[in-house]
Amino acid sequence: MENLLINSDNIKGLHYLLNDRDLRGKIDLIYIDPPFATGGNFTITDGRATTISNSKNGNIAYSDTLKGSEFIAFLRERLLLLRELLSEQGSIYLHIDYKIGHYVKVMMDEVFGIKNFRNDITRIKCNPKNFKRTGYGNIKDLILFYSKSAKPIWHEPKEKYTEKDLEKLFAKKDKNGRRYTTVPIHAPGETVNGNSNKPFKGILPPKGRHWRSSVAVLEEWDSNGLIEWSSNGNPRKIIFADEREGKRVQDIWEFKDPQYPTYPTEKNQGLLDLIIRTSSNKNSIVLDCFCGSGTTLKSAQELGRKWIGIDQSELAIKATIDKLNAIKENLFIQKSAYEYLDFIENKIDESI
Secondary structure (H helix, E strand, O other), rough: OOEEEEEHHHHHHHHHHOOOOOOOOOEEEEEEEOOOOOOOOEEEEEEEOOOOOOOOOOEEEEEEEOOOOHHHHHHHHHHHHHHHHEEEEEEEEEEEEOOOOHHHHHHHHHHOOHHHHHEEEEEEEOOOOOOOOOOOOOOEEEEEEEOOOOOOOOOOOOOOOOOOHHHHOOOOEEEOOOEEEEEEEEEOOEEEEOOOOOOOOOOOOOOOOOEEEOOHHHHHHOOOEEEEEEOOEEEEEEHHHHOOEEEEEOOEEEEEOOOOOOOOOOOOOHHHHHHHHOOOHHHHHEEEEOOOHHHHHHHHHOOOOOOOOEEEEEEHHHHHHHHHHOOOOOOOOOOOOOOEEEEEOOOOOOOO
């Protein structure tokens, strides 16, 4: 499939993907950052985007005037179409804020099934705010993560340990200064047959437990210096910090918004890189039908995925094209080639 950028109302664009392009069940990853039901307009003035709604100056990039039940109905209509496009191994990440997000989750439980809810991810979006309000300062929004089935694409994300992590998690050092920790070599549950209940160095696993590995493996670890024996003869497995990929990513992410965005509510590319690496494969199709400035599309391109972007704002399409054109080609990243369709003007442009 060729990459595709569509200037269109996304209902029309999604129907086009389902009916004309026959992409039903072929999209592995959807990320959307729809309007947040703020009740205002977002504008761009002299190339600078506003970061709050209800701006009185500049050109309107997009309107966010639907609120309450009307907004939920607007979103639900699009999510039903997105579910049809999503592959059986696919996932959807929906970016929303704390004011409306809880209502959106209830609706998404219905559309995708509560059993397919994976995470409510907190995204730290800015530095602490000090202006007065009756309530705590808001520095976060949320991302609702659902899958189409019980077995979505999943590449375990890791992040590097900080110095503080290393000191806390790998508090010991060997004679060469390598940081390490130790873990038990037994696990809950007794076994009757097999090697996991046999003596190791004349020691049986504690009552009600079994060895995590066969005695032969434990012997090999011990001969390689990977078993630490306590003063009372208790064996534990040595885990070196420099042999670990990093720590598992949790559900609080710090990806602050760009300080000087080119398009309203533009997102940090690191956020999209994490999502795309984790929930898609090379050559998977990634879809963003509220593509805004095109951050999702740029990230997908640079990570070797196919992509589809839809937006009805001319300013969004311009920002997206500028961002795609700014991609620097190298041995690992190809310059973006894509087909551009303009349904706003009821015409189809040539491929770019």
